[in-house]
Amino acid sequence: MIDDRASRGLLISALGSAVVAVSTFLPWYTVSITAAGAAAAQQQLTSVAQQYGNANLQTMAGQVGAGFSSVAGRPLTTVSAHEALKYTSVILLLLAGVSLLASLLRLAGMLEAGGGLIAIVGFVAILCVLLRMLAPPNPETALISLSLSWGVWLALVGAVAIAVGGVWSPPPARDPELHPSYRL
Numbered sequence: 659m660i661d662d663r664a665s666r667g668l669l670i671s672a673l674g675s676a677v678v679a680v681s682t683f684l685p686w687y688t689v690s691i692t693a694a695g696a697a698a699a700q701q702q703l704t705s706v707a708q709q710y711g712n713a714n715l716q717t718m719a720g721q722v723g724a725g726f727s728s729v730a731g732r733p734l735t736t737v738s739a740h741e742a743l744k745y746t747s748v749i750l751l752l753l754a755g756v757s758l759l760a761s762l763l764r765l766a767g768m769l770e771a772g773g774g775l776i777a778i779v780g781f782v783a784i785l786c787v788l789l790r791m792l793a794p795p796n797p798e799t800a801l802i803s804l805s806l807s808w809g810v811w812l813a814l815v816g817a818v819a820i821a822v823g824g825v826w827s828p829p830p831a832r833d834p835e836l837h838p839s840y841r842l
Contacts, residue, residue, distance in 0.1 A: 664773070667826030668761045671776045674819025675758035678783055681816055682747045684809030685736030687794060692803050693730040699801075736807050742795050746786055750813065753783045757820045764827070773827035780821025787814045 691699070707719030739747045757779040763769035764776075787810065794804050 664827040665765060667773055667823040668765045670826065671780065671820050671823030672758055672761040674780065674816045674823060675754040675761065677816030677819065678750055678813055679754040681809050681813035682739040682750050684738055684812060685807040686739045686810040687737045687742055687804040688733045688807045689735045689737060690731055690733050690803055690805065691729055692801055694800055738809060739790070739813070743790060746790055750783060750786055753779050761823070773824040777821050777824030780817055780824050783817035783820055784814065787817050
């Protein structure tokens with residue numbers, strides 16, 4: 659029989675697992691153009707207008723290009739962990755699935771393991787998320803930059819919930835009548 663404390667811990671782990679799984683498809687990184695990227699775009703636009711356009715197009719390209727510097731540093735788009743992190747997103751989805759399955763099986767009484775396995779899975783998920791927070795993917799060019807977005811923080815909260823829920827749910831009590839090997 660599972661006591662209230664263990665069932666709360668297992669529910670926290672199950673919810674954390676769902677949060678981690680969903681967060682891999684949410685924005686983890688914000689993509690913005692750098693000052694060098696804005697200058698390169700302005701230079702390319704001017705070059706194309708001079709090569710292929712008339713005086714009117716060149717004037718319009720100059721006006722549009724002058725506004726490129728105001729775009730530098732502003733967020734252009736976001737990228738999810740699933741899009742940017744090929745292997746880390748798969749690992750996080752597997753960890754979320756294992757912890758969700760273990761939590762639900764333990765809640766149903768079909769698994770006799772304690773919360774230690776779930777806690778270990780949560781700590782591994784925390785390490786994976788922290789690794790990608792401290793070492794985000796490097797853009798292939800210096801024209802854009804990546805910064806952390808809200809999805810990575812949600813993944814960290816979910817991973818912490820898995821670990822805390824696993825630590826909070828102690829192993830089930832063994833009945834000596836059912837398990838003679840545990841008699842004193």
